[in-house]
Amino acid sequence: MLTEEQLSSYAENGFLVVPDVFDADALRHLNSVTDDFVKGSCAVQVSNDLYDLAPEHSADNPMVRRIKDPQLQDDVYRSASRHEPLVDIVEDLLGHGVRFDHGKLNIKPPMGSAAIEWHQDWAFYPHTNDDMLAVGILLEDCGPENGPLMVIPGSHRGPTYDHHHEGYFAGACKRTDMGHLTADAVALTGKAGSCTFHHVRALHASTRNSGPRERRLLLYSYMAVDAWPLIPVFDIEAFDEQILRGVPTREPRQVEVPVRLPLPRREGTDGIFDDQAVIIDQQMVG
Numbered sequence: 514m515l516t517e518e519q520l521s522s523y524a525e526n527g528f529l530v531v532p533d534v535f536d537a538d539a540l541r542h543l544n545s546v547t548d549d550f551v552k553g554s555c556a557v558q559v560s561n562d563l564y565d566l567a568p569e570h571s572a573d574n575p576m577v578r579r580i581k582d583p584q585l586q587d588d589v590y591r592s593a594s595r596h597e598p599l600v601d602i603v604e605d606l607l608g609h610g611v612r613f614d615h616g617k618l619n620i621k622p623p624m625g626s627a628a629i630e631w632h633q634d635w636a637f638y639p640h641t642n643d644d645m646l647a648v649g650i651l652l653e654d655c656g657p658e659n660g661p662l663m664v665i666p667g668s669h670r671g672p673t674y675d676h677h678h679e680g681y682f683a684g685a686c687k688r689t690d691m692g693h694l695t696a697d698a699v700a701l702t703g704k705a706g707s708c709t710f711h712h713v714r715a716l717h718a719s720t721r722n723s724g725p726r727e728r729r730l731l732l733y734s735y736m737a738v739d740a741w742p743l744i745p746v747f748d749i750e751a752f753d754e755q756i757l758r759g760v761p762t763r764e765p766r767q768v769e770v771p772v773r774l775p776l777p778r779r780e781g782t783d784g785i786f787d788d789q790a791v792i793i794d795q796q797m798v799g
């Protein structure tokens with residue numbers, strides 16, 4: 514359970530880091546399965562339903578940027594998404610039940626690229642209310658040199674920024690809109706087993722990994738049971754099955770929140786790396 518201080522810090526800043534949510538045994542399993550997936554990528558040349566591969570990926574030098582939907586790929590990842598102490602914290606922070614939404618395992622190869630530009634998750638998937646957050650499980654120790662998640666405190670209470678470029682959704686804010694804001698960014702570093710929590714509207718980014726080992730961040734998104742997507746992709750049974758705390762509802766809770774729909778999408782883009790690739794020439798995050 515979270516303390517009053519942790520709850521008010523999250524409400525004020527839009528992020529939180531909680532140490533020791535996963536123990537050494539759980540981390541060993543998660544890392545060992547991840548090692549196997551990274552090895553498996555050597556047999557794959559181009560990104561597919563499982564892997565998002567960096568342009569420089571090869572069989573000799575695997576460069577996996579993301580394992581997609583890890584909770585569907587192996588039970589170890591699925592269990593992590595339902596780990597009771599983790600869901601307890603999420604329940605405390607959301608306050609209206611817990612629905613699991615989606616997952617991804619972002620890997621930053623050592624000395625590799627894979628910086629992520631400033632964005633708000635809310636720009637990708639606006640809902641009827643914003644009681645939504647993403648959890649980052651640190652599978653390895655993550656220091657400032659490893660390209661940690663960086664968040665701008667209080668930005669979850671501000672505007673929804675324009676994430677479009679040349680008329681299409683590009684998944685990143687504009688350099689001109691960010692201005693001085695980035696000076697306030699806080700890096701969410703921690704020991705392996707710690708979890709980061711960031712509000713769906715919090716502005717965040719991460720730099721490249723300039724350290725000697727991979728940065729592995731297992732990201733899971735959760736939302737209040739009564740937050741309904743504004744761009745519906747509906748399989749109602751599957752939607753209800755994702756509820757971890759609380760009961761299904763057909764009454765979305767609607768709150769006045771700033772929304773900008775992530776439309777139109779560019780043909781053939783697949784995930785944040787593709788979305789953001791078009792703005793690479795005005796990159797803010799190194």
Ligand SMILES: O=C(O)CCC(=O)C(=O)O
Pocket residue numbers: 619629634660661662717718719730785
């Ligand atoms: O992997 C990271 O550092 C950030 C990931 C992120 O913000 C995202 O995938 O939406």
